Amino acid sequence: MIVSPADSAAAVVRRRTDGRQDRITLLRATAIIAVGYGAGAALQSTYVYATLVPEWLAVPISARLGANAVAVVVLVGVLAVLQAHRTRPWPWTALCIAAAAVVAGMARYLAQLAFGVYDEPSAATRDAEVLSGFLLGAISAGLGMWTVATRRTARARTRAATRDAVHVELALKALEQEEIRVRRAVAEGLHGTLQSKMILIDARLGDVLSRAQALDEGDAESLAWVRRELDEAREIDVRQMSRLLYPERVELGLVPALRALLGRIPASVATRLTVSDAVRAIDDPTDSVLTLSERLLAIRVVEEAVTNALKHGPASSITVTLDVAQDVLHVSVLNDGELYVPATAGAPSGTQQLSTRLSFVGGRLALTPGPEKGARLEAWLPLGAGAE
Template sequence: MTSAAVRWHDLAADRLTLLRGTGIVALGFALGASIQSEWIYSELVPEWAQVDLWRRLAANGTAVLGLVAALAVLRAHRPRSVVAVVGRAAVAAVFMGVLRVAAQVSLGVHPLDDMPTLVAEVVTGAFIAFVSAGIGVWMLISRRRMRVAARAVERQVVSVELALQALEAEEIRVRRQVAEGLHGTVQQRLLLVDARLAAAEARAAGVLPDVAEEIALARAELAQSREQDVRQMSRLLYPERLEMGLVPAVRALLGRLPATIATRLQVGDELRALDDPSEVGLTVAERLLAVRVVEEAVSNALKNGPPALVEAELDLVADELRIVVSNDGDPYVPPAEPDPASGTARLDQRLRLVGGALRVVPRTPTGARVEATMRLGVLVDDR
């Protein structure tokens, strides 16, 4: 919505608030005054008792309509200054007092030659109109203040969401860059070092066999570090097949488990359709956070007793991604005091920032069950 449209909408809401509030209060006064006058005149001033109630109601009702119309014509809702609004309300109140007396005279409520009574009616009507308009102005000012406060909160929420999106995008960029550096530059350097060690081993083989053996051991450790440590660190920073989608990344993660552990992955049809990388579906940030949840659940399962089975369920419910990872390892006993520095607690805090949550519960008959939810559409795509 453009700023002009917002301004128009605000003015329309202000006008409705002022006119409706003033009209309701003034109408209450008009009905009460008509009924009260009918009773007083019939009891205390018998010569005025011949005036019908409907005439008093018609005169007062005409005055109320005149007050509301005057406020609308004067555009009392437009000024930002309270003094200006009250000033226009006062003008409308005087108009109502005069209009009320004119209606009373025309309907035969009061004779035209009874000036003291007419003046009193003008003053009384103007006062009642000013009080009614004052209540309407108070409602208008209250509405404006509430609107300003609500929009301030909205701006704060938007700024927090934008900051979160920027941090997520920057984290993904850094993770991808570091992972590519580890997989590319570091791997190449390690291969060059291995090649030089191989040459040194060949030269020392016939002259210094002990040295050649040490070099061979160093090469073996270097190869193991290159294949396990560097590659594993690269996967931790940026999971394998993440660009292809959430399901391929989770499948690759489960595929790295030992062959002695059976794995099972269940994916809902709606999520499969949304996870298509050729469509605008899950963002990279959403995939990364979801994979982190599965990774944390699998890591905890391996630490707390090797399970025989690890099951992962991914599904989409409305605008929420639901992740369930269960294992049949050792029985899970919830800690008496959760560790706020644990990986599970940090993931829960991160999920709460995007409208989700994470919890760990015991699985029947044994093992643990990690349940997580994540609201989609909060983490923007960085691509």
């Protein structure tokens, strides 16, 4: 795989950002944990041990807190200098933690001497204080590194999920483009090559029928029947299939394509197309915002609603409404057919497949009863879900 300079630069920036965030996480978590341990140790020394050795009450708690604060600062500083946050083999990380804890333990003991916590401590006292400081630093730094490791794991999972989502989106867009290409190719083949051949066959049959006197009556009638069926297949089946695959005027925009679709509905059914100004603005033929895949999907919604209205109606009127709000195209198709019956209205196959298709691009479909009778099919299609 070839990596472009831009991708390489982005990777460098990302690594630097990750390193900076890991360093902040390590130092912040270590400091917070160490401060908590240090404050607890200071309180314990002052109020618990003082009951056994009353002279210890003369040592102010601020001195013990100050010594522990010095240990925290030294611990965080050593971790920063050693860059313990960087990804390395775990023995090196353990060594960094141990080194920082040793230095912090020694600094804590020296600070105790400087702040007057001890005047002439015994060797046992010295060893106990240094060891406790070491343990405080090791535990705090270890938990800080665990926090960094947890953050790295979460970050890696988030990025992997993001990459997967991008791959799915790209695959979906590729499938949409392939579907559009196939639809266009098949529609052009039906409308062009197949229809031309059927016209030539029809012309040849016409020529034969013009010499019908050379044929007996039965053969002439059979040829006439074949010609009628062929003409009907060309006018209805081939053209209809071509329009279903690739609606006419779809290249001009969604509104022209829907006008052509509604214009093919029988005259006994009144049709109405209501388009908001927002839709007209994004469907301007000179600068359309709607992609070809979005137009095809919106037209498919109207086709499904019209089919259901004619099949389960019969409807006497069909109203199509288009609107857009917050980058979501709203398509509503209302018919005044028979009373809405969930078991039969929109019947499972076509409507369910359309609902699944919409869900792939973040949209949704709803089939509900009309105000008095009939049904309303509504779709919400996020704009920008597909790319031309």
